Amino acid sequence: MDSPVIQVKGLSKEYRIGGIGASSLRDEINARWQQMRGSSQEKSQSIFNALNDVNFSVSKGEILGIIGRNGAGKSTLLKILSRITEPTAGEIRLRGRVASLLEVGTGFHPELSGRENIFLSGAVLGMSRKEISEKFDDIVRFAEIEKFIDSPIKRYSSGMSVRLGFAVAAHLSSDILIVDEVLAVGDVNFQEKCMEKMNQIRSSGRTILFVSHNPISIELLCHRCILLEQGQLVFSGTPRETLDRYEDICRNRHAQVGTEDHGDTSLKVEVWQNNTPCFQPDIAQPMTIRMSFQIPNTWPKVFPNFQLRTSTQQIAFSSVSPHLCSEHCDEKKRSVHYTADCEIPGGLLNAEKYKISAYFLSPNGLTVDSWDNACTFTATENPSLRPINFNGDWVGVLRPTLPWKVSQHEVER
């Protein structure tokens, strides 16, 4: 019977955040002292579940892709599989030799030559000296560093050391290979070479676990895919199905950010167009930034205000409402809900991803409270509406449609 090569059962990993386990001696003595005195100081400790009851198995020769958003637990899973850290609960059975490649150039020492580093890195990754000697020439050829093999790698360009790192790792002979997004290195040529190498490994019948954000490489390489979300395995299927599910999750997450309740103001920031909330407004049409909120009774009167930023955090502009809002404007003690709409005219934004950060300013200009990235949206355009026949990205954080006046003069020569 062909039993699975990797079997993961009920795997969980908890991280403690704050509290005891603090890294300073003083903190710990302090904490112990507080305990001894019986003070009922609340422990600021909370538990974060990086992985929660994950089960899956991989059979021999299978290539399994692992996808998920940042913080979904992919790296933690790989770290446990590569024995870098221990699980809190559960069990993994691995049959065969495991090689994991979580970083390119693991164990390199800048002062040593390329030659010495090949041996060092290979040994760190678990190869014996004999094995490395046998593969030495292949590694050097693959990395294309024949000429520099005896210079210290601190003199290498970053591309060269990355190539060397991947070359060493790619020549590891193991039954199970664990790879974490290392393909995202080097120039296009080298990436192609890496993919080729991965295909070669794939046809050699080795089992591979492959984490990537790149849907193309996932689809090209993997037989099967699992999707992690908040430490749980939420889907397992063909790469295409799993990628679709992944996209759904990412989209939903967008919606969630926009409607997230924030503190006691119940702040909601949304983008509206054509009387419906939307995430991909058309830049040619007017749209509305809507802030809905309540004012806590401890607050002074405030002006709602927002900043519009690009995905690179450049501020496109900020706008403040001229209306003061306060809790006290209703005498019947009913809670008051505000809706502050700011209209952005059509023909102002560029077609790109924007983030809105919301602020409440007191009349003397102090920030009473703020919410960074309260809403994210992607402004879109209909390219056929462009006045000139140009299809590339339009530069600038904004792309206002401005009145132009072009006149002609005839001057006698």
Place this chain on the structure above:
Amino acid sequence: MSSLPNETIIRPSSGPKTFDLRELMQYRDLLLLLIRRDFVARYKQTILGPLWAILQPVMTAIVFTVVFGKVAKIPTDEAPPFLFYLSGMLFWQLFAGSVSAAGNSLQANATLFTKVYFPRIIPSLATLASQLIPFSIQFGIFTGFYIWYLLMSDVAQLHALRLIWLPVLLLLVFTLALGISLTYSALTAKYRDLNHALGFLIQLGLYVTPVIYPVSQVSENWRWLVWLNPMAAPITTCKWIFLDAGALPLIPLLSSMAFAIILLPLSMRFFHRIQRTFVDTV
């Protein structure tokens, strides 16, 4: 389900309570390469290179001869001061060098440990082993001066039989250094503060240990306090072997050995326990 050959099982706090010797053997190539790396990298781009390993002890012994011998006039049990200090520094340097290099091994290798698995005791072992290289150089220098002294002095006499003790001392100091380094780096992983104390403690250790003074200078009532330090006996023994300074401190030497033998497995267990989840707190 039984464990098949070639099968790895990962469970919370699984596996042996201390390091698996079979696994360490599988990584012996790594150990050798790390020893080489430590040595080669240390002297890369220095003009004098390994000559530093010669200069350091000689200069230290000269300074000690001037300061403690000529100025402070601390007696040396009738031994020539220069050789007295040089022989005292032999094992002290091995110990201090090892602990200062390996006493922080978890922290120092944190970036490596978060990316790849190998027995985490290996860098400590490599660092300690690479200390044997400067030790051998130092020993060579000492031997040179010692032979010259034997030839020139009328009273000097080589006690050949006593040399049998040397390998014992080497093993003892090495074991002590390993035990203390492992304990210290495990503690440092938990309490970062200790990182700052390491250099200071080693410096202090030089004065607490009878390196620059003979034990005979300490009054009888307080001598037990000196012997509490496990490094006191091997250093005094070394001076007794070569220079016939003082007497063989047999009881302190045996208790120092007992201490080392108890400390090593304990420190390995402690280090093993800390390193398992060390990367979670980096």
